[in-house]
Amino acid sequence: MENGLDPAPFLLEVRGISKSFGAVRALQEVDFTLRAGEIHALLGENGAGKSTLIKVVTGVFPRDAGVVRLGGEEVEPRSAKAALQAGIATVYQEVNLLPNLSVAQNLFLDRQPMRFGIVREGEMRRRAKALLTEFGLDIDVAAPLGNYSVAIQHVTAIARAVDLSARVLILDEPTASLDRHEVEILFGIMRQLAKRGIGIVFVSHFLDQVYEISDRITVLRNGRLVGEREIASLPRLELIRMMLGRELAETTSARAAASEPRAREVCASFENYGKAGYVAPFNLELRHGEVVGLAGLLGSGRTETARLVFGAERADGGQAKVEGASVRLQSPRDGVRHGFGYCPEERKTDGIVAELTVRENIVLALQAKRGLHRPLSRREQDELASRYIKMLDIRPPDPERPVGLLSGGNQQKVLLARWLATSPRLLVLDEPTRGIDVGAHAEIIRLIRELCDDGLALLVISSELDEIVTYSDRVVVLRDRAHVEELAGEAIDVTNILAAIAADGAAMQEARA
């Protein structure tokens, strides 16, 4: 911190890094710098490119363009191991050590002290003990690592990295599964290491922690560098705006202004609906012909809300009603039966069946809804497929192509088609525009509006605030797994949403601690 403003040479200097996966540009000319003794937070929403940047720097992925300098010298590690040898160590959220081996074995894996080809267990344990004492840990190093808490596993991973003479330490979401006390221990160690001159990259989406520990912040969004700031001169609201807003243009709801405030029929309503440890009980009313946007930071409970509404997760309290009648939503089948549809965020793992054709993927939900004994004939399937391929402009327009071979945007359209084929009354879309190219992006948004005009009720999650503002009639803002604010009509704009997300995070943190 004390040399924070010095024009000291950078320990790690990343310039103009680009990386594409197929047609998706994951990183575009990103710069990143790290000084010795600095804790530098790397922030961004899901898909912003944080992980990709780390993996490119540490040689897990080859880069398309750009240079990485470590201590002034250009490096180009070909693997995580090579990066480690060069002095860049990474500790991932899921600690990649071996839980069945002892703590000492983990610390000295691949470099055990040997004599006559035999591992000197005693010597190894003595050294392991000494090493961990430096980190304030006094534990039995002969016990399996898996016996210890995630926090201790993290510290072990860090100790190993530091002992391997790391000069740059990258911590990817290290605090995600730690409690408050463990976070304090970890922060103590981070400060101590920074004092020794090690540069630390801290990836986290807990803003309070970022403000507590970091010297500087770099924000990425959609694979681009948004900015690099000193933490002291960056208000929280401004930071959230950097993370979420595309630009500072004050977009207002096009729909709210255009549509007269007519009374819409309630499609589904949820009262005191929630699940302990998942989402705090909430009230939510979804009306025909209306788009409700869910806004909030990563981990704020958006996806959790969507899964509860659809029935993918069981609520442990509250009341759900569809068209005024009480219903029980115990499983996705229940949701489908009541005319709900859900396009999940993770298209590949939760959405498409990659091996099956576009046609089969489109008819899947409708067929499941009709049941086994009422199979859709091949002709009906072909008709459905060709209708939706035309309507949603799915490319290539080949119903017999395995859906895994389509681009992300077209896979998303196939998923939309799957639900539209069931003639749903409510569609829940989780990040419908994530990871798809600009053209398809605009089309999906156009579709959302059209569907809404056809009388569908829509619940849409997006990290793109101006996108949410564009199509939503109402916006529910979430923070810390609770619904905290509902905006409607004129009140829907990026500034108000940001204010609701940012509101007294520090006070809440204190209340919890």
Added chain:
Amino acid sequence: MTALLPRRGLAQILALIVILAVDRVVSPQFFDLRLQDGRLFGSMIDVLNRGTPVALLSLGMVLVIATRGIDLSVGAVMAICGAIAASLADSHGLPVVLAAALGAGLVCGLWNGFLVAVLGMQPIVATLILMVAGRGIAQLITEGRIVTFTSPDLVWLGNGAILGVPVPVAIALGMLILTGAVVRGSALGLLIEATGGNARASELAGVGTRAMILAVYVWCGVCAALAGVIAAADIMGADANNSGLWLELDAILAVVIGGTSLFGGRFSLVLAVLGALIIQTMNTGILLSGYPPEFNLLVKAVVVLAVLLLQSPKLSGFAGIMARLRRTKP
């Protein structure tokens, strides 16, 4: 019904033709057929007849594997159901015998399905339980002896003929048609393939994935029961120690040769049965050739290796790169 025999069946058909040709060289009378006592005889008929148990097992196994599962217990289920059939054969009529044996197979399938679908156990471990326990149960039923019977009805199931066609072959053919009709005539086929291809996504699309998984294990148990009854009828007795021994591996091999991936998803009933025929054609060929039967195991091992090499991700990755180089557009 193009779905029953997709274009990818070409490799299997070619393999069968090659092995048949080799068999013809080894044994010049291989394709000779003669009619005796209203039943066809000949090496080809032998292949079909001997191949019946594995063909029946593969009909159930292919569905289980399509859901990304595996059933190691089918050999033991054969032994149980064969033992039940043999014990009841001389005291009860054929309908009772069949109902008891098939019912036992159904219960075995329900047990496996319960462990996998409801308790969420790994299929290989879940079915290993019955694989081990099942043979013990069969021995308890036969009281450790080889139970023989003389009931002409049951003997007919193993040795009779319908219009010259051996009854077991007719049963296997009937089961293939029945399974095909049920699976492809209803939505079951699509939903099984979806479940095996991506269970999470299918569940979220409203597919009752648990019911699918339960159903395929039940069907697998019933197929194994039928195979067990036929095996017992064939030798007019039940040998709890040896009936169906290691046949689960042949059934899995038949499915894999039939091109269904052990990772689940797409499956073909016809090709799985074709896989069973390929295995039996090899077996018969080796026996006819006069080589000691030990060679059988070696040759099988080589075929397994060849099939697995063809399916290995490394090799298909290589093939994929070659294909990409040949194509202009990705």
